[in-house]
Amino acid sequence: MEDDEDCPRSTDVEDCDLTYQEDAILQRLEGDGEEEGHWSRSSVITKESLLAAQKEDLRNVMEVLAVKEQHARTLLIHYRWDAGRIFESLDEKGPDRLFSEAGVLAAVGNEGLSTPANPLTCNVCFETIPTDAIFETNCGHSFCNDCWTEHFIVKINDGQSRRIRCMAPECSAVCDEAIVRNLVGARCPDIADRFDRFLLESYIEDNDKVKWCPSVPHCGNAIRVDGDVYCEVECACGLRFCFSCSSEAHSPCSCPMWELWIKKCRDGSETANWIAVNTTPCPKCHKPVAKNGGCNLVKCICGQPFCWSCGGATGREHTWSTIAGHCCARFEEDQMKKTELEKRDSYRYRHYYRRYKTHSDSLKQESKLLETVRKKISISEEKQSIIRDYGWLTNGVNRLFRSRRVLSYSYPFAFCMFGDELFKGEMTAEERKLKKNLFEDQQQQLESNVEQLSRFLELDFPSFSDDEVACIMQHVTNLSSVVDRLCRQMYQCIENDLLYSLHRESHCIAPYKPNF
Structure with a gap:
């Protein structure tokens, strides 16, 4: 090591004032x-712990509201898995309004679907159905099992299975998930399994405080934050990302700033720079055109002839004395200002990008x-x-x-x-x-x-x-x-x-x- 003023060879421990402090x-x-209260704490949710994490939130709502698990899930999905908002709404609106707005009409009393006493005509297929093949929901609407099953399958295949509503027009009641599972499982067990998976993954998909890790290939983990969603988190797979926008961790840039910067980097690539310097946009189709000869009259592939020097459209014949509407030799003050502004912006971008x-x-x-x-x-x-x-x-x-x-x-x-x-x-x-x-x-x-x-x-x-x-x-x-x-x-x-x-x-x- 060469002698250096900051660290001379003759320096000893006492001279450095290091008394092991x-x-x-x-x-x-x-x-x-640690004293900064706006810090958000994050935790990793794996495939194995996803069910347990969901059960914990369900249990809190079930205990406070004395409802079944399926109704607690419907409430949590409606309020994007924010139990605090549910309890606030309970105080503001009361239980009846809280349940009805979320589509939970069976929170108290009969559960799910019931069998009517007499044969009925299904209001979808208009067939007369025996009592053992038709059900009446707690909201009072009756349909046959086949129509219910078709309705459930369509909703599941469309990805709308987390809150399947009654088929009756303008009815907001959410169907009993146990009945959905039983009717669909009898015909299509794989779709019933997908329905259960959707309910489980709702904890991530509909939760403002939980997001999938954006790793590629996907690691299968999700991240949950307790606190402000404007934070940077790290997954167990090692990926660090912005929880708010799921892009790479970019603090101290805000998400709109980072989005603007990424767009600018794409637009300011070497290819874009080469196109800007070596081409002129066609005045008709606006595609970049490069000339392959000495003449400044060029013709775009769309058929439009124009002057390559200034970009002005011309007629079918080009003579410097008869081009109508423009003159390449005339100096335009506005064009100079525009050119200077473009150069300044380009230099400014390169300055920051280089660093x-x-x-x-x-x-x-x-x-x-x-x-x-x-x-x-x-x-x-x-x-x-x-x-x-x-x-x-x-x-x-x-x-x-x-x-x-x-x-x-x-x-x-x-x-x-x-x-x-x-x-x-x-x-x-x-x-x-x-x-x-x-x-x-x-x-x-x-x-x-x-x-x-x-x-x-x-x-x-x-x-x-x-x-x-x-x-x-x-x-x-x-x-x-x-x-x-x-x-x-x-x-x-x-x-x-x-x-x-x-x-x-x-x-x-x-x-x-x-x-x-």
């Missing part, structure tokens, strides 16, 4: 953020760092050293990963925040400039400290002396704390200074998690 620092770092890509690539390279550090720790532990605890190293790597991700996504945020696509007219030019300078100052500080942390973590510390390792420990510990603090400050700046006075209801930012 790093443990307390690390504990404080690990505990940071976003730089830090994203660094993160990919640093993803291998944790395994490398573990190997270095293993080598160091075999040596007779005064430093025996290397938790500061793994903590530093984790902080580097998180801060690098925040730094990477801060550039798409800045592109959207200070552009005209999302907040046009909501900030004056002066306000935009002040906010931009404030954010870029914090961005620059974070970037500088992240690079320093990365440099120290990549050092080959097993080959260093104990004094040098102690000095590295001090730098890594301090920098881990600094980048964590700067990340928090950046999020606070976004929430309190940048978005506070704007339409922030559609731009909720997932909170910063230091160990995510």
Whole structure:
């Protein structure tokens, strides 16, 4: 190791002021953020635990309302599996209105379907049906078993089986799931199984607090959050994603910001850039046209001739003296302004994309760092050293990963925040400039400290002396704390200074998690 002002060879443990207080620092770092009440806790629901998770919510509603499981499920599906909303509605509306609005007409009294006393005419097939082949629902509507079965099968095949309503017009009663299962199972057992699967998966499909993991191929897991849905979660398969929009974790970008950035990246690809520079759109069909000769009169495949220089449509003959309606030699001020604006927007996008890509690539390279550090720790532990605890190293790597991700996504945020696509007219030019300078100052500080942390973590510390390792420990510990603090400050700046006075209801930012 070459001599360095930050870590000279002559430095010893006492000079680095390391009296093993790093443990307390690390504990404080690990505990940071737990007091933030807006954090959402998440849990993974596997195929095996899905039924148990559903049963738990069903049991709570069944106990409070004293209803059967099927009616509790119907209520929960109606209220998107939010038991709290059910209990609030119970207080506001009373039990009768609560049940009727959800289509639960059998919450009290007779269950499901009943057999009428006399033969009846089915109001669907208009056949006279004996009493053992026709049922009357608790809502008072009678149909034959065959028509009920056909109705259930159609609804299940259409994916509407979670709340199958009565066939009678304008009737909102939800059919008894046991009768659906029995009638359909007698004719099509596989469709009855699908019905049961739909009821089970309703806990995910109709639940605002639960979402399937978007992994490809699908891992089969789902994630449940307790708290704000604007958060980033991690599945047991290792995939991290935004719970709100199911795309990759993109904080501090809001979901609309990330959607805009992804669209811009697609539109700003190399192919799109080449087309913009080397082609002219046809004035008739608007397809991009490239010329393969020297003459500037070109003809699109749609048959429209036009001037390639300016894009103006021409007649069937092209002479520079007889083209009506335009002149390629005439300078147009508006066109110049439009061209300059397009160039500025293109340069601005490339500026932010290049820096976003730089830090994203660094993160990919640093993803291998944790395994490398573990190997270095293993080598160091075999040596007779005064430093025996290397938790500061793994903590530093984790902080580097998180801060690098925040730094990477801060550039798409800045592109959207200070552009005209999302907040046009909501900030004056002066306000935009002040906010931009404030954010870029914090961005620059974070970037500088992240690079320093990365440099120290990549050092080959097993080959260093104990004094040098102690000095590295001090730098890594301090920098881990600094980048964590700067990340928090950046999020606070976004929430309190940048978005506070704007339409922030559609731009909720997932909170910063230091160990995510």
